[in-house]
Amino acid sequence: MNYLIIPVIDLLDGQVVHARGGRRADYRPVRSPLCPSSEPSAVLAAMLSLRPFSVVYVADLGALLGRQRHDALLENLCTEFRGVTFWVDGGERQPAAYRPGIRTIIGTETGVSATEIGALTAAGADFILSLDFNQFGIIGDAEILARAATWPRDVIIMNLPSVGAAQGPAWPVVGDVMRRTTNRNFYLAGGVRDTSDVTQSIAIGMQGALVATALHAGTLDLSQF
Numbered sequence: 001m002n003y004l005i006i007p008v009i010d011l012l013d014g015q016v017v018h019a020r021g022g023r024r025a026d027y028r029p030v031r032s033p034l035c036p037s038s039e040p041s042a043v044l045a046a047m048l049s050l051r052p053f054s055v056v057y058v059a060d061l062g063a064l065l066g067r068q069r070h071d072a073l074l075e076n077l078c079t080e081f082r083g084v085t086f087w088v089d090g091g092e093r094q095p096a097a098y099r100p101g102i103r104t105i106i107g108t109e110t111g112v113s114a115t116e117i118g119a120l121t122a123a124g125a126d127f128i129l130s131l132d133f134n135q136f137g138i139i140g141d142a143e144i145l146a147r148a149a150t151w152p153r154d155v156i157i158m159n160l161p162s163v164g165a166a167q168g169p170a171w172p173v174v175g176d177v178m179r180r181t182t183n184r185n186f187y188l189a190g191g192v193r194d195t196s197d198v199t200q201s202i203a204i205g206m207q208g209a210l211v212a213t214a215l216h217a218g219t220l221d222l223s224q225f
């Protein structure tokens with residue numbers, strides 16, 4: 001099975017924080033049975049002790065909030081964990097300069113336009129598109145949803161209100177997105193509670209899931225995937 005379980009670390013002020021419902025101002029340093037520390041290297045090492053994950057998602061919340069960026073910290077993580085590819089969302093609207101071990105995520109919440117996404121895809125740029133949703137719908141240019149043929153190969157379906165809320169993924173949103181196009185790798189983000197949520201995402205043809213709370217809480221049976 002090529003399905004990817006992708007651990008998530010959210011960085012803010014040099015620490016890993018616990019994301020809850022997209023309310024970033026309320027995020028606090030993570031407190032986890034996996035690791036007594038919120039120091040990024042320690043948290044990631046604890047996650048990798050569960051399984052040698054090949055991909056890790058990093059949200060640079062400092063960059064997204066216009067505060068402290070974590071570029072140097074990310075470089076250190078790449079050096080320490082050389083077997084990992086980091087998917088990084090740092091509020092970029094175009095792929096960052098090549099950095100070994102890092103792929104750029106471009107999220108619709110940045111305000112990037114459908115035209116810009118289409119141009120990047122047509123040029124063969126290496127990036128991952130994050131379709132970011134809140135309770136009202138897509139965040140950003142709604143035209144991006146209507147122009148699914150311009151999406152890159154890898155697409156994250158991110159429902160921010162579901163993040164850390166233990167209420168399950170937003171399956172209607174996922175279904176609507178996936179019906180718009182084929183031949184894309186879709187990744188579930190937000191609300192993954194346990195093994196059954198991952199199993200359902202596999203059943204509908206997704207290629208992976210971003211997971212944080214379920215790993216910290218031990219509710220995801222990794223042996224099943």
